[in-house]
Amino acid sequence: MDIAADRIWTDFRTLRETTPLVLSLTNSVVREFTANAVLALGASPIMSDAFEEIAELVGIAGALNLNIGTPTPRSAEAMALAAATAKAKGIPIALDPVAVGATQMRRKLVDRLLSIATPTVIRGNQAEIAALAGLASVARGVDAVGNLDQAHAVVHQLAKQTGAIVVASGATDYVSDGNTVIAIENGHPLMARTTGSGCVATAVIAAFLTVSSHPFSAAISAMIVMDLAGELAADHSRTEGPGSFRVRFLDAFDKLEPELIEQRMKLNKL
Amino acid sequence: MDIAADRIWTDFRTLRETTPLVLSLTNSVVREFTANAVLALGASPIMSDAFEEIAELVGIAGALNLNIGTPTPRSAEAMALAAATAKAKGIPIALDPVAVGATQMRRKLVDRLLSIATPTVIRGNQAEIAALAGLASVARGVDAVGNLDQAHAVVHQLAKQTGAIVVASGATDYVSDGNTVIAIENGHPLMARTTGSGCVATAVIAAFLTVSSHPFSAAISAMIVMDLAGELAADHSRTEGPGSFRVRFLDAFDKLEPELIEQRMKLNKL
Amino acid sequence: MDIAADRIWTDFRTLRETTPLVLSLTNSVVREFTANAVLALGASPIMSDAFEEIAELVGIAGALNLNIGTPTPRSAEAMALAAATAKAKGIPIALDPVAVGATQMRRKLVDRLLSIATPTVIRGNQAEIAALAGLASVARGVDAVGNLDQAHAVVHQLAKQTGAIVVASGATDYVSDGNTVIAIENGHPLMARTTGSGCVATAVIAAFLTVSSHPFSAAISAMIVMDLAGELAADHSRTEGPGSFRVRFLDAFDKLEPELIEQRMKLNKL
Numbered sequence: 001m002d003i004a005a006d007r008i009w010t011d012f013r014t015l016r017e018t019t020p021l022v023l024s025l026t027n028s029v030v031r032e033f034t035a036n037a038v039l040a041l042g043a044s045p046i047m048s049d050a051f052e053e054i055a056e057l058v059g060i061a062g063a064l065n066l067n068i069g070t071p072t073p074r075s076a077e078a079m080a081l082a083a084a085t086a087k088a089k090g091i092p093i094a095l096d097p098v099a100v101g102a103t104q105m106r107r108k109l110v111d112r113l114l115s116i117a118t119p120t121v122i123r124g125n126q127a128e129i130a131a132l133a134g135l136a137s138v139a140r141g142v143d144a145v146g147n148l149d150q151a152h153a154v155v156h157q158l159a160k161q162t163g164a165i166v167v168a169s170g171a172t173d174y175v176s177d178g179n180t181v182i183a184i185e186n187g188h189p190l191m192a193r194t195t196g197s198g199c200v201a202t203a204v205i206a207a208f209l210t211v212s213s214h215p216f217s218a219a220i221s222a223m224i225v226m227d228l229a230g231e232l233a234a235d236h237s238r239t240e241g242p243g244s245f246r247v248r249f250l251d252a253f254d255k256l257e258p259e260l261i262e263q264r265m266k267l268n269k270l
Numbered sequence: 271m272d273i274a275a276d277r278i279w280t281d282f283r284t285l286r287e288t289t290p291l292v293l294s295l296t297n298s299v300v301r302e303f304t305a306n307a308v309l310a311l312g313a314s315p316i317m318s319d320a321f322e323e324i325a326e327l328v329g330i331a332g333a334l335n336l337n338i339g340t341p342t343p344r345s346a347e348a349m350a351l352a353a354a355t356a357k358a359k360g361i362p363i364a365l366d367p368v369a370v371g372a373t374q375m376r377r378k379l380v381d382r383l384l385s386i387a388t389p390t391v392i393r394g395n396q397a398e399i400a401a402l403a404g405l406a407s408v409a410r411g412v413d414a415v416g417n418l419d420q421a422h423a424v425v426h427q428l429a430k431q432t433g434a435i436v437v438a439s440g441a442t443d444y445v446s447d448g449n450t451v452i453a454i455e456n457g458h459p460l461m462a463r464t465t466g467s468g469c470v471a472t473a474v475i476a477a478f479l480t481v482s483s484h485p486f487s488a489a490i491s492a493m494i495v496m497d498l499a500g501e502l503a504a505d506h507s508r509t510e511g512p513g514s515f516r517v518r519f520l521d522a523f524d525k526l527e528p529e530l531i532e533q534r535m536k537l538n539k540l
Numbered sequence: 541m542d543i544a545a546d547r548i549w550t551d552f553r554t555l556r557e558t559t560p561l562v563l564s565l566t567n568s569v570v571r572e573f574t575a576n577a578v579l580a581l582g583a584s585p586i587m588s589d590a591f592e593e594i595a596e597l598v599g600i601a602g603a604l605n606l607n608i609g610t611p612t613p614r615s616a617e618a619m620a621l622a623a624a625t626a627k628a629k630g631i632p633i634a635l636d637p638v639a640v641g642a643t644q645m646r647r648k649l650v651d652r653l654l655s656i657a658t659p660t661v662i663r664g665n666q667a668e669i670a671a672l673a674g675l676a677s678v679a680r681g682v683d684a685v686g687n688l689d690q691a692h693a694v695v696h697q698l699a700k701q702t703g704a705i706v707v708a709s710g711a712t713d714y715v716s717d718g719n720t721v722i723a724i725e726n727g728h729p730l731m732a733r734t735t736g737s738g739c740v741a742t743a744v745i746a747a748f749l750t751v752s753s754h755p756f757s758a759a760i761s762a763m764i765v766m767d768l769a770g771e772l773a774a775d776h777s778r779t780e781g782p783g784s785f786r787v788r789f790l791d792a793f794d795k796l797e798p799e800l801i802e803q804r805m806k807l808n809k810l
Contacts, residue, residue, distance in 0.1 A: 029571040029587050031299040035465040040512045045465065046369065047299050050342050053373035060372065072590050072614070074342070099586065102600065103593035195575040195585065242580045243790025250513025301569040305735040310782045315735065316639065317569050320612050323643035330642065344612070520783025 003182070003220050005262035011212050011221040012256065016042035020062035020210035024203055025049050025079050027069025027098060030196030033246070034065075037200040040250045041225070043207040051078040058085040062210035065203045066119070068109050069098035076109050080116055087117035092209035095119035095164075096202035101131030114162060120215045122158065123167040123202045126151045133158040152181045152270050165219045169201055173223050174270075177216040184220070185266035186227030188234035193242040194249070201226045224265050229253050231264060273452070273490050275532035281482050281491040282526065286312035290332035290480035294473055295319050295349050297339025297368060300466030303516070304335075307470040310520045311495070313477040321348040328355040332480035335473045336389070338379050339368035346379050350386055357387035362479035365389035365434075366472035371401030384432065390485045392428065393437040393472045396421045403428040422451045422540050435489045439471055443493050444540075447486040454490070455536035456497030458504035463512040464519065471496045494535050499523050501534060543722070543760050545802035551752050551761040552796065556582035560602035560750035564743055565589050565619050567609025567638060570736030573786070574605075577740040580790045581765070583747040591618040598625040602750035605743045606659070608649050609638035616649050620656055627657035632749035635659035635704075636742035641671030654702065660755045662698065663707040663742045666691045673698040692721045692810050705759045709741055713763050714810075717756040724760070725806035726767030728774035733782040734789065741766045764805050769793055771804060 021044045026034055031047055038045035048057055051074065058064060064086045066079050086093050097110045110132065113119070124132065133154050152174045159166040159178035168174045173184040191197045205222040212218030232255050233248035291314045296304055301317055308315035318327050321344065328334060334356045336349050356363050367380045380402065383389070394402065403424050422444045429436040429448035438444045443454040461467045475492040482488030502525050503518035561584045566574055571587055578585035588597055591614065598604060604626045606619050626633050637650045650672065653659070664672065673694050692714045699706040699718035708714045713724040731737045745762040752758030772795050773788035 027587075028298055028568055028589075029575050032302055032465060032572055035299050036512070036516070039463055039465055046372075047297075048340055049298075050340070050375060052343065053341070053375040056373040056375075070588055070590070071593065073592065102586075103596040105590060105593040105596075193579055195572060195579055240788075241791030241794045242576070243787040243792075246576070246790070247513040247517055247787055248510075250516070251511030252513075254511045298568055302572055302735060305569050306782070306786070309733055309735055316642075317567075318610055319568075320610070320645060322613065323611070323645040326643040326645075517783040517787055518780075520786070521781030522783075524781045 003217060003267055005258060005265055008221040008224050008261055009258040011208055012225055014211040015207055018211060019044045020207055021046055021060060022063050022065055022203060022207050023057050023061035024065040025082055026065060026067035026199060029069060030199040033196045034200050034203050036250055038203050038207060040253045041204055041207055049075045049078050051081055054078045054082045055085045058082050058091060061091060063206040064091055064093045065206040066093060066113060067096040067098060067199055067202060068106055071105055071109050080112060083113050083117040092120040093117060094121045094202050094206040096199055097124050097128050097132055100128050118162060119164045120209055121165040121167060121205050121219050123169060123205055125198055126168045126170050129158055129166060129168040130154050156181050165215045167219050167223060169198060175219050175223060181270040182220055183268045183270055184223050184227060186224060186231060188230045190234050190242055190245040191230045194246050228256060228261060228264055273487060273537055275528060275535055278491040278494050278531055279528040281478055282495055284481040285477055288481060289314050290477055291316060291330060292333050292335055292473060292477050293327050293331035294335040295352055296335060296337035296469060299339060300469040303466045304470050304473050306520055308473050308477060310523045311474055311477055319345045319348050321351055324348045324352045325355045328352050328361060331361060333476040334361055334363045335476040336363060336383060337366040337368060337469055337472060338376055341375055341379050350382060353383050353387040362390040363387060364391045364472045364476040366469055367394050367398050367402055370398050388432060389434045390479055391435045391437060391475050391489050393475055395468055396438045396440050399428055399436060399438040400424050426451050435485045437489050437493060439468060445489050445493060451540040452490055453538045453540055454493050454497060456494060456501060458500045460504050460512055460515040461500045464516050498526060498531060498534055543757060543807055545805055546798060548761045548764050548801055549798040551748055552765055554751040555747055558751065559584045560747055561586055561600060562603050562605055562743060562747050563597050563601035564605040565622055566605060566607035566739060569609060570739040573736045574740050574743050576790055578743050578747060580793045581744055581747055589615045589618050591621055594618045594622045595625045598622050598631060601631060603746040604631055604633045605746040606633060606653060607636040607638060607739055607742060608646055611645055611649050620652060623653050623657040632660040633657060634661045634742050634746040636739055637664050637668050637672055640668050658702060659704045660749055661705040661707060661745050661759050663709060663745055665738055666708045666710050669698055669706060669708040670694050696721050705755045707759050707763060709738060715759050715763060721810040722760055723808045723810055724763050724767060726764060726771060726804065728770045730774050730782055730785040731770045734786050768796060768801060768804055
């Protein structure tokens with residue numbers, strides 16, 4: 001698999017030209033930030049958690065972003081219907097299993113969604129991916145608790161188990177299709193000090209699923225774009241702090257250039 | 271109809287002196303940004319979507335902002351009761367029919383609200399206003415898709431149909447009372463790259479409804495204040511991007527001055 | 541009671557070292573800002589309003605933040621269960637009675653929560669604290685309407701009535717354990733122009749409850765840290781406005797230093 005900077009740039013440019021509609025059923029904490037990030041990226045966000053309208057909305061969407069961060073019985077039904085509709089219509093699904101290890105409700109909801117439709121991509125932090133893979137969970141709440149040993153092996157395993165592309169984001173991001181594992185060494189620690197940066201990554205992956213020829217490369221392109229936006233934002237806000245970083249992160253998508261991607265991307269096949 | 275800069279300034283100053291309470295039943299994506307914009311404007315925001323308390327809250331509010339952006343069966347009931355209570359108490363209503371063309375649920379909710387009480391003002395993007403007017407909808411999700419031909423005619427028609435003042439915002443904003451159509455050429459393209467700028471405009475209109483002598487002039491004053499805040503924000507963030515723009519937009523209400531309104535406003539009677 | 545700057549610093553440093561998990565059941569307007577502030581402070585936020593999972597989440601939390609700002613029948617049940625679970629497990633509770641004087645629903649919910657478990661700390665603006673203490677309420681919506689005469693007496697009275705530490709925030713913050721009243725003269729008027737600054741203060745108090753040896757000193761440390769973050773943010777944004785202030789506020793926690801606390805804190809025992 002050859003992921004060159006110019007391919008990432010082509011995906012990104014195509015995304016900006018086609019402004020795909022990304023439908024998010026996401027948690028109530030990060031809706032605004034996610035919508036702004038999708039818009040800043042160059043796609044078009046729409047959000048709902050109403051069972052009554054979700055099938056119609058899936059029908060006009062280019063991709064579906066499912067995030068279980070603040071589950072309710074009603075939103076679970078809406079997510080289930082959205083997943084079934086997306087499967088029937090061939091619309092790609094990105095799934096974010098927020099804090100899946102923390103409660104039975106979250107675990108059951110993810111299991112249900114996985115049984116309805118294999119997501120095109122699953123993205124979580126390393127603790128969430130480990131919990132999903134059935135390993136003893138070290139999740140504590142919604143934040144990652146550092147790099148797991150053998151994170152790449154866990155990502156590989158979950159991709160094989162589910163048939164989805166799996167992304168575990170962290171200081172190093174791992175992306176696997178069940179055969180290959182790619183490690184991405186980009187990004188910045190300030191991303192972990194911003195609520196919703198993981199949720200945004202999953203929405204960005206959903207957007208890229210509408211333009212890339214293959215979901216594996218879509219997930220990689222999306223993570224590179226996220227991480228480099230984070231690096232650019234940190235360049236402009238590192239001495240200021242996490243509030244300024246959030247603002248600069250939304251600014252950064254407009255600053256991405258082919259040369260910058262070429263120079264900065266650190267992608268290794270494990 | 272004579273809309274002079276000093277009248278807009280007088281409305282804005284009166285708003286800041288009286289800090290009207292603006293009650294919003296709005297979508298879950300833009301609540302924080304809307305509350306901050308209402309507060310930065312100089313009014314006082316309160317939000318709820320609980321049927322159980324909404325009649326009491328309407329009773330203490332100066333104006334009611336109804337936004338259907340993330341409808342649920344429960345919020346629909348709360349909006350219906352809020353509209354009926356506002357009508358009974360003579361409290362002005364601003365209605366934002368977000369993505370009304372996208373789903374049956376949204377269309378039915380707007381039809382129901384219109385049957386309960388004629389809003390004082392309806393504000394949407396041009397696709398939403400066209401969908402409401404019964405034209406073949408070109409809406410796609412929540413974002414406008416460019417200027418419609420004859421947008422001013424659509425605004426005029428919906429105002430005549432409903433008896434509400436109608437605002438279609440876009441690169442050019444059109445405002446009509448069913449007789450006259452006013453075109454406003456202010457604002458900045460970065461406003462369309464910020465989630466919720468339309469929703470905020472409707473909340474700002476609601477705030478101005480508490481101070482202007484006539485809802486037509488309230489809608490115009492509100493759109494001028496919104497657009498000039500957007501222009502000032504763009505002056506300070508244009509080279510940075512949409513994240514910085516959002517921040518500067520909230521800063522900009524404090525920078526408005528009578529001379530600036532006089533010099534910048536571009537308002538034409540069609 | 542001796543509150544020295546070095547004690548506040550020690551609490552803050554301990555908080556940053558232990559990154560306590562703060563579980564918030566809070567209103568839908570301020571979730572993102574609250575999560576970001578808790579994260580910027582150095583704690584770890586998690587949010588939910590699902591009855592179905594709330595007992596599990598309380599079980600892993602260091603402190604519970606209950607905020608009634610946008611009540612629903614479902615969130616009321618979740619809050620009641622969370623309060624009961626926290627009481628059973630000895631987990632500290634911070635309660636924010638947003639606009640409690642505005643509707644019967646809010647008053648009943650607060651009364652119910654108080655009957656289930658005495659909060660460790662109750663924080664509101666002066667109108668909310670007065671309404672809770674049974675005084676004729678001057679509350680109007682969610683914003684404070686200026687300093688009440690005798691605010692310190694009201695805080696003292698509510699603390700005696702409830703057995704909770706009570707904080708009334710405003711231009712002067714008052715904190716009482718039912719015996720002593722402490723007045724804090726820090727902070728900045730821009731804090732009142734930011735939606736959710738009060739809600740954030742309560743979440744910050746919750747975080748400090750996990751590290752201080754006594755809830756009275758936790759509440760005082762938290763309010764000093766909040767107010768000084770506000771002062772630092774105002775130093776950097778005063779000529780810009782409320783949008784920039786919000787950003788700088790999230791940056792400011794990283795800038796706190798022992799010397800700065802020592803020099804700036806204005807704390808008086810009444």
